[in-house]
Amino acid sequence: MNWLKSVMNSPETQPSMRMPENLPNSGIRRILVALDTPGRSTEIIDCAAILAFRLQAELTGLFIEDVNLLRLAALPFAHELPCASLLERRLDPPVMERILRAQAAAIRQRLANSATRANIPWSFEVRRGHVLDELLALAPAADLLVIGEFDQAIVPIGEQRHLCCQLLLRSSCSILVQHYSADGAQAVLVLYDGSPAADRALQLASLMAQDDEGRSLFVLLPPGCQALQQQLTQRFHQHPGQVRYVLLPDFSMATLLAVMTQQRARVLLAAAETLAGSPTLLQQLPEKLNCDFVLVR
Numbered sequence: 130m131n132w133l134k135s136v137m138n139s140p141e142t143q144p145s146m147r148m149p150e151n152l153p154n155s156g157i158r159r160i161l162v163a164l165d166t167p168g169r170s171t172e173i174i175d176c177a178a179i180l181a182f183r184l185q186a187e188l189t190g191l192f193i194e195d196v197n198l199l200r201l202a203a204l205p206f207a208h209e210l211p212c213a214s215l216l217e218r219r220l221d222p223p224v225m226e227r228i229l230r231a232q233a234a235a236i237r238q239r240l241a242n243s244a245t246r247a248n249i250p251w252s253f254e255v256r257r258g259h260v261l262d263e264l265l266a267l268a269p270a271a272d273l274l275v276i277g278e279f280d281q282a283i284v285p286i287g288e289q290r291h292l293c294c295q296l297l298l299r300s301s302c303s304i305l306v307q308h309y310s311a312d313g314a315q316a317v318l319v320l321y322d323g324s325p326a327a328d329r330a331l332q333l334a335s336l337m338a339q340d341d342e343g344r345s346l347f348v349l350l351p352p353g354c355q356a357l358q359q360q361l362t363q364r365f366h367q368h369p370g371q372v373r374y375v376l377l378p379d380f381s382m383a384t385l386l387a388v389m390t391q392q393r394a395r396v397l398l399a400a401a402e403t404l405a406g407s408p409t410l411l412q413q414l415p416e417k418l419n420c421d422f423v424l425v426r
Contacts, residue, residue, distance in 0.1 A: 156329055157184045157303070161271035163191050163264060167235040173277040173307055174236070178243035178251075180275070180305075183336055187250045190240040191267065192233045194257040198225055261292050268300045277307035293415040297424055298408075306415055306422045318347045318389060319398040321361070322354050326400030330425040331361075334398045338371065346372045347392055351380050351403070382413050389420065396421040 162177040164170040174190065181188040237253045244251035256263045268274055276296065278289065296304055319334035321327045331348070338346040350357055358374050365372040375392075377384055389397060397414075401424055404411045414422055 157186050157272040157333070159187045159189065159271050160184070160273045160275060161189045161191055161267060161302075162275040163193070163260075163277075164236050164240075165192070165232075167232055167239065169277070170236050171239060173275065174240050174243050176307075177275050178240075178247040178249060180273075181244075181249045181251075182247040185249075186272070187252070188240070188244055189251065189271070190236065190253045191263070192236055192253070192255050193260050193263050194226075194229045194233075194255065195260055196258055198229070261295055264292075264296060265299060268296075268302045271302045273303045273305060274300060275305045275307065290416055294412050297411055297415065301426070303423065303425045306418075306424075308418060308420055308422070316345045316347050316392040316394045317396050317398070318349055318392065318394045320349045320351065320400070320403050321357065322351055322400075322403045323357050324400055324402040326402040326425050330398045330400045330403075330423070333423065333425065334396075337396060337398075345392070347375055347388075347394075348372060349375045349377055349385075349388065351377050380407060380410070382410055382417060385410075386417060389418070394420045396423065398423040398425060400424075401426045 160177060160181050162173060164174065177188055180186075233255050240251060240253055254267075256267070264274065264276070274296070276293065293306055297306075317334050317338040319327075319330050321331055334346060348358075348361060355376050358376075361372070361374070375388055377388070385397075388394075397418065397420060399422075404424070411424075
């Protein structure tokens with residue numbers, strides 16, 4: 130989540146954080162971030178805390194005790210190889226439960242530290258079940274769900290793609306999917322067709338584009354939406370040099386990827402309404418993109 134990492138190191142976050150001025154109304158008041166192992170959760174917690182600060186939102190961390198791990202631990206051949214030792218040891222349900230409790234405690238402490246630093250309200254939940262089912266069950270209570278790459282030992286890469294696709298298609302809230310874009314990527318891209326959800330996506334994109342020096346906001350106008358450029362030009366008249374427009378010749382994965390590569394995108398935002406007519410495109414995005422992606426509802 131490189132577009133937020135720089136904020137953690139910016140002067141205004143040291144030693145305390147100031148509330149941003151002229152905050153757009155994004156409609157996001159509660160952010161739910163899915164977490165797994167302590168090491169992999171560090172960056173996503175920091176970035177989610179900064180995002181919550183920028184949006185003046187509450188942050189809730191979610192640690193899911195995957196029932197599949199507990200079932201695996203009950204198998205007679207299940208063993209673990211601790212990092213500090215080369216000796217295998219039997220892995221059974223009580224051992225796995227202790228491991229999960231320790232991981233949850235470490236993640237909770239990390240979340241508490243980041244939220245305190247950002248001066249935002251926070252909470253932490255532990256649920257036991259299937260990852261997809263638990264995320265879908267809790268999504269209605271959130272405005273934005275943040276997910277990253279899960280530990281492949283817990284969720285294999287194939288299942289991660291399926292999980293991400295299902296969340297994008299079925300979740301009732303907006304979703305931010307974390308990827309790791311190339312170093313130096315600066316541009317914030319947003320698909321805009323004039324719909325209410327696209328307008329919310331544009332507001333959120335405007336906020337994200339305020340984070341860094343050298344920032345650029347690119348508004349991608351699908352075919353048939355070119356007339357919207359004049360309206361947006363008037364809307365952003367105070368910052369004409371920071372907003373650029375790209376008229377898409379077609380609405381395809383190849384065109385989106387070409388524009389994103391050319392502009393060195395660090396995050397792409399799109400409204401679910403905008404992509405409703407292209408379900409195949411929505412299914413391809415999690416696998417094809419190499420930057421963060423936000424689906425706004």
